[in-house]
Amino acid sequence: APEPDADRAALLDFLAGVGGGRAGRINWAATRPVCANWTGVTCSADGARVVELRLPGLALTGPVPRRTLARLTALRVLSLRANSLSGAFPDDLLALPGLAGLHLQRNAFSGALPPGLAGLKRLQVLDLSFNAFNGTLPGALSNLTQLVALNLSNNSLSGRVPDLGLPALQFLNLSNNHLNGPVPGSLLRFSDASFAGNNMTRSAPVSPAVPPQSLAPPAAGAPAKKRTRLSEAAVLAIIVGGCVMLFAVVAVLLIAFCNRRGGDEGSRAGSGKGGDRKGRESPESKAVTGRAGDGNRLVFFEGPSLAFDLEDLLHASAEVLGKGAFGTAYRALLEDATTVVVKRLKEVSAGRREFEQQMELIGRVRHDNVAELRAYYYSKDEKLLVYDYYSRGSVSNMLHGMLLALPSPCHLHSFFSSTSVANEFAICSCMISAIVC
Numbered sequence: 001a002p003e004p005d006a007d008r009a010a011l012l013d014f015l016a017g018v019g020g021g022r023a024g025r026i027n028w029a030a031t032r033p034v035c036a037n038w039t040g041v042t043c044s045a046d047g048a049r050v051v052e053l054r055l056p057g058l059a060l061t062g063p064v065p066r067r068t069l070a071r072l073t074a075l076r077v078l079s080l081r082a083n084s085l086s087g088a089f090p091d092d093l094l095a096l097p098g099l100a101g102l103h104l105q106r107n108a109f110s111g112a113l114p115p116g117l118a119g120l121k122r123l124q125v126l127d128l129s130f131n132a133f134n135g136t137l138p139g140a141l142s143n144l145t146q147l148v149a150l151n152l153s154n155n156s157l158s159g160r161v162p163d164l165g166l167p168a169l170q171f172l173n174l175s176n177n178h179l180n181g182p183v184p185g186s187l188l189r190f191s192d193a194s195f196a197g198n199n200m201t202r203s204a205p206v207s208p209a210v211p212p213q214s215l216a217p218p219a220a221g222a223p224a225k226k227r228t229r230l231s232e233a234a235v236l237a238i239i240v241g242g243c244v245m246l247f248a249v250v251a252v253l254l255i256a257f258c259n260r261r262g263g264d265e266g267s268r269a270g271s272g273k274g275g276d277r278k279g280r281e282s283p284e285s286k287a288v289t290g291r292a293g294d295g296n297r298l299v300f301f302e303g304p305s306l307a308f309d310l311e312d313l314l315h316a317s318a319e320v321l322g323k324g325a326f327g328t329a330y331r332a333l334l335e336d337a338t339t340v341v342v343k344r345l346k347e348v349s350a351g352r353r354e355f356e357q358q359m360e361l362i363g364r365v366r367h368d369n370v371a372e373l374r375a376y377y378y379s380k381d382e383k384l385l386v387y388d389y390y391s392r393g394s395v396s397n398m399l400h401g402m403l404l405a406l407p408s409p410c411h412l413h414s415f416f417s418s419t420s421v422a423n424e425f426a427i428c429s430c431m432i433s434a435i436v437c
Ligand SMILES: Nc1ncnc2c1ncn2[C@@H]1O[C@H](COP(=O)(O)OP(=O)(O)OP(=O)(O)O)[C@@H](O)[C@H]1O
Pocket: 321, 322, 323, 324, 325, 326, 327, 328, 329, 341, 343, 371, 387, 388, 389, 390, 391, 393, 394, 408, 410, 411, 414
């Protein structure tokens, strides 16, 4: 196989220039092939170039040596997070045109953010949190039109936040800096948590959707009042229409479901506890990386390969999606820009063995309209379930007037605890979700 010789030399120069207590854990022996064996290095499919470099938590120290990483011109992801690197933002990185993920969080970098960052046009994830960067946010960041996640929290940035635009941005964290002034219009869609720990103000929204009485008592006959009446009528019409539709659909589904359930009883009794009501499970479907019983690690099921570990999950940018009966669901953005949903279960009384058995059952179910369990994690204090992220919104939003939103699939625990009327309804709402999907 071809060896990326130029990249190999650049990597060795980089390593020689950073000190660090644990740099010895980086196994970059000149005798070993770069693409197959070098710690933290990922190559392109043809093995000609290094495209990812991830060296987190290795106690690397000092500034990033010049003219080293800049030579890795095919680099798409660079993670040097959780080291002790210092000095100014490494200018070398500004010369990497294909960089999509840059993770320098939890180091000791300082100084201003270079306006040249705006030249990294492919950047999707930029995490510079927990450093000592200061100065203002360059307005030129608005050129990063592909940016999905921006985390600049826990630095010493100051001044006003420019109106960045950034239409693709889904995660924003500017908390714990010295920023001031109003939250700019294009960033008002982010919650207060994104700006906490600064001296920023959120100006009152001027959208007509705000109830006028919350701002000022409306004058009789004023145009604003007229708009309110109209929108109330529209809302009422949507609610009534929605309820009628919902009842019709629920009635049809209840009948269909009850018939189907009756039909399933016999076959389920025959197939035993592991019987799959959707009928597409395969006994070989579980591909566990390591045995679940031998320590606390993420246990993956088969599917499109997800290459992350618990550490990655813990360091991912995350936001709360919502709380369900069994815990809180978070949307987590991993370093490679993969988005997953992590559900943190609360009050699980099951022991490890019972929990694993339940997970194995759930993990085997395959259906187009059911969110597959991709991985799980068990420890005494933490039980996590990992799902793919479905971006099209919820049934609730849809039923409450967000007509453009489409529902996300339901979770399987509804199927496994269908003992009460409430749960029957939960199953039906899952089925509605499945059908509308
Ligand atoms: N895989 C997913 N993709 C996108 N959004 C999700 C996903 N899973 C859950 N959510 C969202 O997260 C929120 C909480 O979901 P969660 O599964 O924890 O509870 P629930 O299904 O709403 O309620 P319950 O736990 O009672 O069934 C919901 O609003 C849901 O829309």
